[in-house]
Amino acid sequence: MKSKHLSPDEEAVKVLKAVANKHRLEILRLLSVRPHNVNELAAKLNLPFSTTATNVKKLEDVELISTELVPGRGTQKVNAKNYDRIIVDLFEKETEINDKQFFIDMPIGEYFDCKVHPNCGLVGEKSYIGMQDDPRAFYEPGRKEAQLLFMRHGYVEYRFQNKIPYGTKAKEIEVAAELCSEAPNHKLDWPSDITVWINGKEAGTWTSPSDFGGERGFLTPSWWHTNYTQYGMLKRWRITSEGCFIDGNKITDKVTIKDLELEKHPFISIKIGVKDEAENKGGFNLFGPKFGNYEQGIQLTVET
Incomplete structure (x- = not known):
């Protein structure tokens, strides 16, 4: 399924203007079934040829x-669709790097350590990786190609290269990932307490409300059944000198950027998991750039 991704810019304005018309939306729907020429489109829309041709030209x-x-x-002109979906990314992708910031997007299969309990599994872009519900699959050589990772409880730990310049100190650190709960197939009422640790310090726990499914994620491959998990929510954990934040909301001031001692280690440890003693032990799904709704892995941003 091919998607057209748009940033909130002039191109997005032009595309949205083009589809803000019921006849053009109907043309796109008809072309999603099969290619048509203008005569066929005009007949199905019950519109004059000239009006249909004008709408086709705008698309x-x-x-x-x-x-x-x-x-x-003779030779005839046939119209075909180029995309199955149009996606407008309203969030800003933090990919610009300056001398006071570094950014790493880690593939979800590049974990350093894990503790896994069924239900569990790894899914690639085209098939499962190893056996489903078998924790041993998390040690498969092909795990680095994972685009979806799930477990009932446990954790995965990642080690990011520490790029903080020598002689400087970090002012804040942020971790962003697409996550949701883990239930059999999917379940909208299925809370789970998902925790992130940075360098062994608890950055905060977010309670996911659901294991989202039933409606295909924008990036989720077509072979993956819609009654399975489809997408998550993009969540951001941030630690500054003032404390820990989730999506900009302050969680605690008991852990600050100083407590992480980032400058003392060659790597930065990021652990994502569900505690054994969690109140809502509903597992978690972690999405890569080719599953779910967000084209990313685990993103780390550090400002100095």
Whole structure:
């Protein structure tokens, strides 16, 4: 399933204007079934040929559909869709690096350590990796290709290269990941307390409300059944000199950036998991860039 991703810029404005019309939306729907020429579209829409041709041209101008010459009774123009979905990313991707910041996007299969309890599994872009519900699958050589990782409880730990310049101190650190609870198939009422630790210090616990499914994630492959987990929520853990925050909301001031002692270690440890003693022990799903709704792995940003 091919998606067109848009940032909130001039291109997005043009595309959204093009689809803000019921006839053009119907054209896109018809082309999702099979290619049509303008005569066929006009007949199905019950519109004049000229009106249909104008609408087709507007969709062509923003590259949502394409037209090619096909031999038939003479040569005729046939229209086809270019995309299955249009996605507007309203969040800012933190990929710009300056001399006071470093950024790493870690693949979810590149964990350093793990403790896994069934239900559990690793899923690649095209198939499962190893056996489902077998913790031994988490040690498969192919685990680095994982795009979805799930378990009932336990954790995965990642070690990011420490790029803080010598002689400087970190002012804040942020971890961002797409996550949700883990239930058999999926379950919308299934809370789970998901915790993040940074260098062994607890950064905060977020209670996921659901294991989201039933509606396909924007990036989730078509072979993955819709009654399985489909997508999560993008959550951000941040620690500063003032304390710990989740999505900008202060959780505690008992742990600060100083407590992490980031400058003393060659790596930065990020652990994601569900505690054995959690009140809501509903597991977790962790999504990679080719599953779910967000095109990313585990993102680490450090400012100095």
